[in-house]
Amino acid sequence: xxxxxxxxxxxxxxxxxxxxxxxxxxxxxxxxxxxxxxxxxxxxxxxxxxxxxxxxxxxxxxxxxxxxxxxxxxxxxxxxxxxxxxxxxxxxxxxxxxxxxxxxxxxxxxxxxxxxxxxxxxxxxxxxxxxxxxxxxxxxxxxxxxxxxxxx
Numbered sequence: 631x632x633x634x635x636x637x638x639x640x641x642x643x644x645x646x647x648x649x650x651x652x653x654x655x656x657x658x659x660x661x662x663x664x665x666x667x668x669x670x671x672x673x674x675x676x677x678x679x680x681x682x683x684x685x686x687x688x689x690x691x692x693x694x695x696x697x698x699x700x701x702x703x704x705x706x707x708x709x710x711x712x713x714x715x716x717x718x719x720x721x722x723x724x725x726x727x728x729x730x731x732x733x734x735x736x737x738x739x740x741x742x743x744x745x746x747x748x749x750x751x752x753x754x755x756x757x758x759x760x761x762x763x764x765x766x767x768x769x770x771x772x773x774x775x776x777x778x779x780x781x782x
Contacts, residue, residue, distance in 0.1 A: 665706060666709065667686045667699075670713055671744050673714055680750070688700070688739025695725075695728055695736075698722065700718045700736075701716065731758040735758040738752070
């Protein structure tokens with residue numbers, strides 16, 4: 631969802647109906663998630679940690695940037711196979727509008743093995759993420775609606 635209908639609208643994540651809360655050192659085994667966003671370890675029915683959330687973040691960022699999911703097919707079976715086996719590709723024409731840094735960020739989030747996937751700390755420190763975060767913080771600070779809400 632977007633915060634408003636302007637060009638400076640800020641995206642917000644919603645709908646965690648298929649989510650499961652797990653602690654920092656906890657592992658889960660129940661298959662939760664929506665197919666296009668779910669990590670390979672969940673599909674392979676392996677115990678998983680919060681690293682699967684970083685995979686989902688990679689899918690979300692990919693979809694926001696090029697209007698399609700990184701691993702998607704009409705067949706659920708093929709989507710599962712692609713998610714578990716295929717590398718992420720940036721072959722849509724839209725990717726020519728984005729930096730290598732953004733693709734590096736997504737690629738690190740979409741590493742198949744969770745132990746090799748970028749960590750939350752690395753995600754927050756990634757140069758591309760820091761630039762995007764700073765841009766949205768600046769937009770939010772300079773937005774008239776935000777200024778009005780802070781004045782209340």
